């Protein structure tokens with residue numbers, strides 16, 4: 001009898017990527033081991049009284065949860081909290097590991113961490129989710145696994161600004177003398193110490209990253225594509241936070257043609273392009289993308305086929321292990337932009353690379369979220385909105401320049417020109433500008449390593465991250 005090989009776990013895939021990159025770093029074996037392992041793993045079970053959604057009766061549910069701090073080379077550690085019934089320790093370790101590398105790649109001075117609560121959030125009432133979130137925060141605090149100087153969570157799959165505000169409120173209640181309490185978590189609502197531009201940040205970063213990848217004429221030529229993201233046919237899997245902003249911004253600001261979108265209940269396709277703003281509104285109003293009118297529809301039994309559609313760019317933005325050996329040779333997209341964490345398993349990546357695909361890896365592409373989380377944390381520690389001190393000053397400088405131009409040419413500059421050019425940057429302008437710079441610089445760095453060493457982009461991204469973390473340890477004098 002032939003034994004079927006067990007598919008690799010996400011953590012094993014991350015381990016493989018590390019193994020592939022390590023020989024290119026020139027670092028000592030002991031140092032590499034320290035950079036690879038998870039520094040602290042916290043696994044907990046706690047009881048919460050919930051209301052059974054079917055019977056309406058109260059019962060006690062024991063919740064399984066984790067927080068993993070992958071690397072303490074810089075503090076605080078940072079990483080989202082995921083609510084999903086698939087959460088397990090190994091998955092959280094994989095995600096925490098990616099966070100360390102991600103932060104290094106976009107030059108955000110944090111170690112990596114990740115949290116996971118093993119629940120299906122869509123099966124709980126808001127009241128029960130609040131209870132679970134507050135109790136989880138308390139458990140983290142008891143063991144010093146949360147705090148503006150130690151470990152700072154953020155949203156991930158199944159969580160958003162609402163959960164982050166519960167976390168902040170619980171923390172500040174228990175630590176009322178902590179002046180920097182607002183910096184204990186990021187991704188908070190803007191009116192609760194959040195920052196403008198955080199909710200869209202991961203998707204916007206995906207857009208900036210793909211735009212930069214498509215701007216390289218030589219790379220596009222190799223794929224048989226023209227330069228630029230405009231007009232490229234794009235397929236998106238998962239229309240949650242990351243998927244919806246990736247799709248909407250690529251369409252509005254990049255002129256990309258989004259031809260198909262998939263969700264757990266199926267996918268929709270229109271070769272002429274979907275109206276993403278309308279699609280998001282339909283999903284919000286009715287709960288499903290399948291209620292969008294102008295498209296062909298395929299049900300839940302076909303949901304995986306969305307990945308196999310003919311297109312230029314495929315953006316998996318749902319969950320890990322979506323492209324495995326089972327479907328890798330059916331993928332027709334020329335570019336795969338990993339908006340989700342770990343959507344491609346490492347054996348599947350080998351197949352895709354052999355076929356000449358360009359994979360823009362998660363460890364770079366979805367780092368926009370943590371980049372803007374860093375800005376939010378800085379805002380919380382400075383207790384001041386970005387742009388507050390100099391917005392008016394800069395605006396007046398521009399007004400003076402336009403006045404001067406008017407005087408010099410003898411005709412006053414038109415009012416609409418003043419409107420367009422005479423403004424100082426507000427918070428969201430600065431956040432977007434800082435994010436764009438982080439993504440472009442990071443792409444250029446990993447692209448250069450990939451070119452120099454003749455390795456794929458993911459291996460190059462890992463080499464970059466491992467070397468940066470390694471130089472931190474060497475700087476501490478731990479590894480001479």
Ligand code: NAD
Pocket residue numbers: 080155156157158159202237238239240241242243262263264303317318319320339340341342366367369370
């Ligand atoms: P989300 O919960 O907002 O959205 C996930 C979406 O995927 C949902 O709409 C869900 O219905 C859909 N989905 C679930 N199973 C599916 C399936 N089998 N096929 C198609 N769609 C399916 O989560 P998110 O925050 O957008 O996170 C998505 C991915 O991006 C995750 O891998 C997460 O780790 C990663 N990520 C998120 C952030 C962030 O800032 N939120 C940052 C970095 C990485």
